[in-house]
Amino acid sequence: MRQGINPSKTDNRIQLESTHRVILSVYIPNLEEEYFKHAEKVFKLCLESVLYTSHDKTRISIIINGCCKEVEQLIYSYKEDYPLIDQVFYTKENLGKINAIYSIVKSNLEPLVTISDSDVLFLKDWQDETYAVFENFPEAGMVSPVPSSKGYLYSTGSTLYYGLFKGKIRFRDVQDPEGMDNFQKSVGSKLYDPIHLQKYLVISNPKNREAVIGCGHFVGTFRKEVFEKSPTKVCEFRVQGGSEEAYLDDPNDRSGFLRLATLGNFAYHMGNTPAPWMWDKLADLKSFEKSNLQTYSIPSAKPLSKLAVLVGKFLWVNLFYRFRRQFFGFLGMKEKY
Structure with a gap:
């Protein structure tokens, strides 16, 4: 027999102090195979870098996505020691990256959510710089703290429309070519030609604030509104298979949001x-004074109109992708890009 009144019925409004959620999906099934031999150490670098560089209104969700016992115990020990980690989800089998993160994304209440692989080393100011892009471009729905010279090639129809009709598009010098070079080294393949380490394609708003067009998948911050137009069915792939494009990139573009870095x-x-060098970077972060971190009020979303989305998609598919070399030549790019 039920006695009394559930207090949640009289105080049923959800009020959050947090403004930003970071989601880390971890798949380390063992520590014996060559591929996973050092994965636990890499994940520790990742998690500690998030903890040392995130402001106190950040909350961290970790998904144990088919991990071995050693990694499970490590994650729960971090949860006990660090209040920023307020969610640990456990699944015995590997559900795949998208299904794992969507288990949290769909119930996310914070206005911003960062989705990251578990092998990312966050640097100080990553939140500040990401927020600055959202502030300068309220039309942005996805912002990465890692620029990519080839990011313009993927799901950027709405971004192209904005650049052509509301702002400007141009090439400018890459601020940190070493960062992009380190990325291609980390994945063990040549991604960029020398020109890509020298120039990237940027977009500017009417006030001449700039951001890089496009970004990769391995770390990015999204407005929660992006996922209102995401697929509702379960993803059939553990990784790749077009899953990240379908569940992360395309919803952002279809919603009329810009994809930036x-x-x-x-x-x-x-x-x-x-x-x-990774341990050296982490040592620097440990000495970073977290009281310097600030929280920001992100401006309300301003997605492009449905007509702009359709025009942007048409331009991207039928003109930009086919004739981008001619367009780049018009922008002053002499080399093949």
């Missing part, structure tokens, strides 16, 4: 093997 490099992709 910071001009500077404020995070590193580490790969599966730690290097001495």
